[in-house]
Amino acid sequence: MGPGQPAQRRLPVWRLSLLIVGVSCLVSGVATLRNDPDWSGWLAGAVGLGLLAWLADADQRWVEGRQRAHAPPSVPERPTQGQGRSQA
DSSP: OOTTSOOOOOOOHHHHHHHHHHHHHHHHHHHHHHHSOOHHHHHHHHHHHHHHHHHHHHHHHHHHHHHHHHSOOOOOOOOOTTSSSOOO
């Protein structure tokens, strides 16, 4: 990869597994609700949506952490007149 191109990252096995489980729970929940509106369909759909939401949140936190880690250090602001030390 050349400079300026974003780094590709591989999806860890555990995240891929949870993604597959989340999607399959959501699909089976919807299929169950279409055939027989029962509590098991709602439960499977809720578990699927919960897993997918958790994965999205974890991925967003990972991206933000990487951005903070590679950001240049911030320069503290210098106190302006009236801030900082009092002039007596």
